[in-house]
Amino acid sequence: MVILNTVTTIKNSTTIAIGGFDGMHIGHQALFNELGENGTIVVIETGYANLTPKRCREKFTNKNIIYLELESIRHLDGVGFMKLLNEKFVDLEKIVVGYDFHFGKDRRYSYVDLTELFDGEVVVVDEVTHKNDSVHSHKIRAKLQIGDIKSANEFLGHNYTIIGKHIRGQGIGAKELVATINVQATEFLMPKEGVYATLTRINDEEHFHPSVSFVGHRVTTDGSFAIETHILDGEVTCKERVEISFVAYIRGNEKFDSLEELKKMIQKDIAKASKELKFLQL
Numbered sequence: 001m002v003i004l005n006t007v008t009t010i011k012n013s014t015t016i017a018i019g020g021f022d023g024m025h026i027g028h029q030a031l032f033n034e035l036g037e038n039g040t041i042v043v044i045e046t047g048y049a050n051l052t053p054k055r056c057r058e059k060f061t062n063k064n065i066i067y068l069e070l071e072s073i074r075h076l077d078g079v080g081f082m083k084l085l086n087e088k089f090v091d092l093e094k095i096v097v098g099y100d101f102h103f104g105k106d107r108r109y110s111y112v113d114l115t116e117l118f119d120g121e122v123v124v125v126d127e128v129t130h131k132n133d134s135v136h137s138h139k140i141r142a143k144l145q146i147g148d149i150k151s152a153n154e155f156l157g158h159n160y161t162i163i164g165k166h167i168r169g170q171g172i173g174a175k176e177l178v179a180t181i182n183v184q185a186t187e188f189l190m191p192k193e194g195v196y197a198t199l200t201r202i203n204d205e206e207h208f209h210p211s212v213s214f215v216g217h218r219v220t221t222d223g224s225f226a227i228e229t230h231i232l233d234g235e236v237t238c239k240e241r242v243e244i245s246f247v248a249y250i251r252g253n254e255k256f257d258s259l260e261e262l263k264k265m266i267q268k269d270i271a272k273a274s275k276e277l278k279f280l281q282l
């Protein structure tokens with residue numbers, strides 16, 4: 001990961017797009033489309049990104065990404081911020097931002113100031129909307145939190161995906177219910193508690209498996225929080241890394257009086273998830 005504060009200069013990058021870019025949603029992609037061949041994405045890292053934390057943004061672009069820690073630039077005024085960009089990007093000719101981009105101390109400066117401060121070209125991308133609604137990371141978070149996976153995915157332009165590590169479960173699943181892979185993915189926003197039709201990739205496999213996943217507190221068993229995925233197309237061996245893409249919300253988290261009842265419900269979940277995933281190209 002390249003952090004701008006720690007590098008002296010970046011050569012051959014004539015165009016940059018600037019923003020937080022958490023989610024790498026369709027609004028962000030409209031900016032990246034303006035970058036051209038020698039373009040670089042400059043991520044202002046707030047530390048709060050939880051849709052595409054850390055290096056996960058890299059999954060959704062083939063452009064170079066450089067990170068700029070908000071803490072180290074938040075005190076700068078417009079002139080200071082522009083000076084930093086010019087010093088770091090020695091070949092800079094063009095800056096791409098969105099219609100609502102703000103920067104500098106107290107987010108006081110807009111693209112209008114940028115146009116005045118920068119000698120080169122400033123491209124301002126118009127508001128990207130979906131079904132008449134402005135696309136933004138905070139709206140995607142809100143949709144995930146109410147389980148509206150389908151419209152969160154429409155805003156994202158890809159399936160909401162979390163990446164985590166395989167951890168040990170309680171050991172009840174395979175014996176009494178269905179076999180599940182238990183996952184820990186603390187840096188990501190968790191969608192609403194419940195059951196989802198998902199696609200799961202194990203380690204660095206090429207393909208995603210159709211799967212049904214549970215996210216939430218296991219109120220029927222030990223009450224602890226868990227992310228569990230049950231693979232629908234056979235048995236897999238999971239060593240370390242698990243990637244879960246959410247496709248559709250099936251139902252909310254429920255407390256069952258017995259494991260028997262939970263098992264019956266899980267069979268229904270499997271049928272629903274299979275139906276949701278049937279038409280997808282895996």
Ligand SMILES: Cc1cc2nc3c(=O)[nH]c(=O)nc-3n(C[C@H](O)[C@H](O)[C@H](O)COP(=O)(O)O)c2cc1C
Pocket residue numbers: 168169170171172173174177178180182195212213214217218219220221222228229230252253254255256262266269270
């Ligand atoms: C498709 C699916 C749906 C689930 N739904 C619920 C649920 O509604 N309520 C609940 O308490 N646990 C639910 N669970 C989690 C089970 O309680 C959990 O798999 C079980 O406790 C075994 O955990 P283990 O894999 O750590 O052994 C679900 C699990 C799966 C795979």
Ligand SMILES: Nc1ncnc2c1ncn2[C@@H]1O[C@H](COP(=O)(O)OP(=O)(O)OP(=O)(O)O)[C@@H](O)[C@H]1O
Pocket residue numbers: 018019020021022027028030031096097098099100101102125126127128129134135136137138139
């Ligand atoms: N819907 C959109 N249309 C056009 N440009 C956008 C849109 N959303 C964000 N941008 C631009 O993308 C860059 C990154 O913005 P930012 O990281 O603030 O995204 P955001 O989705 O607006 O996030 P948040 O919801 O947290 O405000 C900025 O230059 C911003 O103006």
